[in-house]
Amino acid sequence: MAELRIEGLRKNFGTHPVLSDLDLIVPAGEFVAILGPSGSGKTTLLRLVCGFERADGGTILLNQQTVSGPGVHLPPDRRRIGYVPQEGALFPHLSVVENIVFGLPRDQRRARYRVDELLEIVGLPASFANRAPQQLSGGQQQRVALARALAPQPALVLLDEPFSALDAALRVETRKAVADALSAAGATALLVTHDQSEALSMGHQVAVLWEGRLLQIAGPETLYRRPVTAELARFVGDAV
Numbered sequence: 687m688a689e690l691r692i693e694g695l696r697k698n699f700g701t702h703p704v705l706s707d708l709d710l711i712v713p714a715g716e717f718v719a720i721l722g723p724s725g726s727g728k729t730t731l732l733r734l735v736c737g738f739e740r741a742d743g744g745t746i747l748l749n750q751q752t753v754s755g756p757g758v759h760l761p762p763d764r765r766r767i768g769y770v771p772q773e774g775a776l777f778p779h780l781s782v783v784e785n786i787v788f789g790l791p792r793d794q795r796r797a798r799y800r801v802d803e804l805l806e807i808v809g810l811p812a813s814f815a816n817r818a819p820q821q822l823s824g825g826q827q828q829r830v831a832l833a834r835a836l837a838p839q840p841a842l843v844l845l846d847e848p849f850s851a852l853d854a855a856l857r858v859e860t861r862k863a864v865a866d867a868l869s870a871a872g873a874t875a876l877l878v879t880h881d882q883s884e885a886l887s888m889g890h891q892v893a894v895l896w897e898g899r900l901l902q903i904a905g906p907e908t909l910y911r912r913p914v915t916a917e918l919a920r921f922v923g924d925a926v
């Protein structure tokens with residue numbers, strides 16, 4: 687797993703600055719939650735890191751390799767990034783195991799023990815391998831989506847509001863399973879969410895994105911006790 691380093695990242699849509707001079711370091715093996723209200727630029731940030739969008743300035747380095755920078759734009763499939771979207775990531779006509787190995791080179795698909803290992807990491811029994819996605823709960827489906835993201839041993843895992851479609855009880859249980867899985871895999875991971883309690887309960891560090899700028903980066907406890915602005919205090923306070 688790799689370090690993610692973002693330096694002076696800028697993105698405009700037309701004349702509207704969506705991200706301004708954003709600096710962020712996610713050390714190898716760390717899990718950072720990006721917390722921000724709707725419209726603060728979270729999705730745009732993930733799309734820039736993935737390579738689905740081009741930046742207007744700044745540099746993104748993954749494992750000390752520039753994947754985005756002046757004159758450099760590595761395509762998404764060469765960035766070694768695993769992605770877990772909000773919902774609907776699984777192919778409904780494929781089994782759990784087929785979903786997990788879907789993007790892997792053919793020679794790696796035979797190694798079934800990897801799939802068992804991945805299911806164990808995400809806290810699902812090996813007997814789930816041949817089930818269809820529709821036979822799983824929403825939370826279990828998101829765990830399979832994470833197993834699939836981890837399968838190619840990516841440099842970085844990105845999670846885009848992965849629990850937003852789940853009901854409250856399932857959300858809490860799935861958050862814990864996902865945090866445990868990322869930790870067991872030693873993954874460097876970035877999760878974006880507008881949900882304060884999600885960010886505070888999951889991230890080793892929480893980075894607050896506010897109107898396209900990083901307002902504060904801190905451990906959950908510090909962020910909760912010492913938010914840098916009154917607005918942020920109110921926003922974080924909504925978590926309780």
Ligand code: ADP
Pocket residue numbers: 699704722723724725726727728729730731
């Ligand atoms: P968040 O994920 O935090 O809700 P987004 O990154 O989706 O925020 O959006 C940030 C801002 O950028 C919003 O004002 C949004 O309207 C604008 N925006 C996002 N994508 C586009 C686009 N493709 N074209 C124009 N404006 C966009």
